[in-house]
Amino acid sequence: MCGSSPIPSESAPLNNSRLELSSNIISYSVAAHVPSSSLYSSALSKSKGVLGKFDDAYVSGWLDAMKSSSPPCKQLNMDVISEPSIDETNEAYCTWMMRHPSALTSFEQILSSIRCKKIALFLDYDGTLSPIVDNPDFAIMSNEMRAVVKSASKYFPTAIISGRSCEKVYKFVKLTELYYAGSHGMDIMGPTRKNNFGDGHANYTVKNDELGNGVHLFQAPSEFLPIINEVCSSLVDITEDILGAKVEYNKYCVSVHYRLVDEKLWPEVARRVLSLVDGYPRLRVTHGRKVLEIRPVIDWNKGKAVEFLLKSLGLSNRDDVLAIHMGDDKTDEDAFKVLRDSNLGFGILVSSVPKETNAFYSLRDPSEVMEFLKSLVKWKEDSATAAP
DSSP, X not given: OOOOOSSOOOOOOOOTTTEEOOTTSOOOOHHHHSOSSXXXXXXXXXXXXXXXOSOHHXXXXXXXXXXXXXXXXXXXXXXXEEOOOOOTTOHHHHHHHHHSOBTTXXXXXXXXXXXXXXXXXXXXXXXXXXXXXXXXXXXXXXXXXXXXXXXXXXXXXEEEXXXXXXXXHHHHHOOTTSEEXXXXXXXXXXXXXXXXXXXXXXXXXXXXXXXXXXXXXXXOOTXXXXXXXXXXHHHHHHTTTSTTOEEEEOSSOEEEEOTTSOGGGHHHHHHHHHHXXXXXXXXXXXXXXXXXXXXXXXXXXXXXXXXXXHHHTXXXXXXXXXXXXXXXXXXXXXXXXXXXXXXXXXXXXXXXXXXXXXXXXXXXXXXXXXHHHHHHHHHXXXXXXXXX
């Protein structure tokens, strides 16, 4: 029997060194984007005068979450960060690896479940295809990784699902044959050759931009854009005196990076961000690896993006399809859970330390991700060669 499942049943210009904007995103302008309402001024007054409104216990809870999602790292060089190596004889680690075995050492088992399947690949970017770095601008994908992803996309529908904007992650990846789901899936683009992309979705449009002559696009409601722009500007203002804090605009979400902030100041970062966003009931704060993210309060995440892409590609509700999602962050858990609960495929957590996860398999770092993708491509090429 083939295909058994592996899953168990007019203000001053902003400082661009801190506001991370892709060169292909429209220049950030408060006058151009902020509504004429008093929201902006009230947000600023809130940030200046009500930063202490959350009690210590509430901020402490957020601080615990920030620490748990940001394990201590070792410095490989001045830019690249790596999680600390783990003692493989450690009992807790061994127990965790039994629950989430390496996708490399388990590759033959994986092959037994995918031989008769059509594979769809979903990949996070930061920490999965590129190393985690101090400065998010320098999360550069290696040429070797790019070549492997390009090869994989020849055989399997492949999508990058990232918290960054589509334009920004495309600027790093530079492959037009892929699908891109930016802002944690709230902004989806794909190559024009898939003419059924977006069928049945009201927010489907086609527009021209740098991803190709014509792309297919799904977006969250555009009404959130001026709110996100406004909050982004306010976040730059209220964190400007915190050394190391960086605010990154990602179209439908804003990221506040605290990787370079002294850990003693993390509670202050949390207090300021939470106090500001408290004035915006349509926004929420989530946390990732040394980052706080401000997103719209809508029922959409990486898991929803995976479901949307599978449906758009005609790959949902089929027994001959298996989806694989690889990622390293808390936001990837939504995709892992969707695949596990629906028995559509499996997740692979990219981490060298034990973490609670809905992923079935694990890989240590981007180098192992690359080896896994190479193995998939080689298996497909060998299968094609062996075919009569």
